[in-house]
Amino acid sequence: MRAILFGASKAGENYVSNHPDIEVVAFTDNDSAKHGTRFMGYPIIAPEDINTHEVDSIIITSQWVDQIYSQLTEEMGIDESNIIVPTKQSVKAALPFEDNETLAFAQSVMRTLNQYFVSHNISACLDSGTLLGAVRNKGLIPWDDDIDLAVDKDNYERLQASLPELYKLLNTNYDVKWNIVIITVNNIDCCINLEFSNSSHTQLVPFDISIQRRESINGLSELLSSGGLFFAPATHFDSYEPIEFLGETFLAPFDAEGFLTFMYGHWQTPKKTTQITEYENRRASMSAPRTGISVQKRTLCE
Numbered sequence: 001m002r003a004i005l006f007g008a009s010k011a012g013e014n015y016v017s018n019h020p021d022i023e024v025v026a027f028t029d030n031d032s033a034k035h036g037t038r039f040m041g042y043p044i045i046a047p048e049d050i051n052t053h054e055v056d057s058i059i060i061t062s063q064w065v066d067q068i069y070s071q072l073t074e075e076m077g078i079d080e081s082n083i084i085v086p087t088k089q090s091v092k093a094a095l096p097f098e099d100n101e102t103l104a105f106a107q108s109v110m111r112t113l114n115q116y117f118v119s120h121n122i123s124a125c126l127d128s129g130t131l132l133g134a135v136r137n138k139g140l141i142p143w144d145d146d147i148d149l150a151v152d153k154d155n156y157e158r159l160q161a162s163l164p165e166l167y168k169l170l171n172t173n174y175d176v177k178w179n180i181v182i183i184t185v186n187n188i189d190c191c192i193n194l195e196f197s198n199s200s201h202t203q204l205v206p207f208d209i210s211i212q213r214r215e216s217i218n219g220l221s222e223l224l225s226s227g228g229l230f231f232a233p234a235t236h237f238d239s240y241e242p243i244e245f246l247g248e249t250f251l252a253p254f255d256a257e258g259f260l261t262f263m264y265g266h267w268q269t270p271k272k273t274t275q276i277t278e279y280e281n282r283r284a285s286m287s288a289p290r291t292g293i294s295v296q297k298r299t300l301c302e
Contacts (some may be wrong), residue, residue: 002055003084004028006047006072007062008039011091015061016040018090025055030068050076059084061091063229087273092145096205105174105204106140106147107246109194112173113149113209114250116166122159124149124211125240125251132267134245135256143272147209150223150237150253156213160192167301175199180301183225186294189213190224232262 001022005012008027016024027044029035034044050058050072058078060068065085072078089095096102117124126134128148133141140147151159159166163180170178176196183191194209214221216234223230236253243252253259260267 001057003057003059004045004050004053004055006058006060006068007064008034008044009062011063012061013040014093015059015086015091017093022059025053029062030064030071047071047076050078055082057082057084059086061086063226089143089273093207094205095143095145096207097140097144098142099205101203102205102207103140106207109170109174109209110147110246110250111248112169114248116169117159120158120162122151122162123155123240123251124151124159125237125253126150126243126245127212127253128263131252131256132260132264134243134250134252135260136268136270139246141270146207149209149211150214151211152237153213153215156189156192156211159211160189163192163300170194175201176204178301179299182298182300184294184296184298185225185227188224232259236262 002025003022004025005015005027006029008029008031012027016022024040024042027039027042028047028050029044030047032046035046037044045053058072060083062068069083069085072083073080097106113124116122125131126148127150129141129144129146130148133139133144160182167178167180174196176199179195179197181193181195182189183193185191190213192211194211196204196206198204198206213224214237215224216222216238219234221232221234221237222228223232232253236255236259239254240251241254241256242249243256244250
């Protein structure tokens with residue numbers, strides 16, 4: 001199948017890796033700064049140039065699925081049958097928590113982080129899929145691919161100031177090489193990613209630990225890294241509740257089950273395969289930024 005992937009991003013890279021049978025003709029993106037450049041060796045074209053290429057499908061590999069789908073069908077006249085919205089799992093990397101050694105490593109790191117947060121008076125709560133696992137599965141979800149935590153502005157700044165100390169602790173406790181990456185979206189520091197690579201003694205499946213900054217605005221908790229796409233009622237993140245997880249007491253959003261219902265709908269029923277369009281906490285009718293979202297990454301500790 002000949003295809004153009006809409007979204008020159010990590011999700012697009014993962015989709016290509018997971019589908020070697022796809023003949024990628026090009027990537028396209030609404031970020032005009034990317035037009036004329038290359039991604040994974042493929043050209044990045046402007047959306048208006050899609051119709052100049054003969055392809056079987058347009059595959060949306062961006063979080064702005066609803067907006068891009070409307071753009072393709074309503075503005076560009078592309079038939080719905082030629083558009084593919086992939087599952088979340090197909091745009092993710094390998095599933096780390098299905099590997100027993102990696103799962104044990106992740107559980108240990110979570111405990112280390114929890115103890116570090118407590119000792120440094122940092123309030124960080126479980127979020128998204130990690131919270132879902134804690135409430136429903138009583139552990140990390142086997143088919144999840146990362147760890148999600150959330151902090152408010154004050155705790156984010158407190159954590160960021162202490163990152164050199166956290167970096168030293170992680171490298172002392174674990175036989176892997178750690179990187180701490182700060183993600184800036186639209187000129188706001190909004191996510192701290194803890195990433196690792198294997199040493200000569202380990203064979204762990206890589207995964208990220210994302211500590212996301214949330215901000216309460218007009219009664220809504222905005223996930224700043226999403227550029228306005230993902231939100232929740234602020235009441236869930238203005239205060240936290242204790243939750244037993246991995247044999248320790250972590251923090252969870254207030255009324256965690258209510259938040260999970262808001263985000264996932266029928267969260268009690270496990271679903272290994274989902275699409276981003278099934279997430280209830282997205283602004284489906286929000287217009288996607290046609291100039292793209294400004295995202296920068298800088299490695300603070302390596």
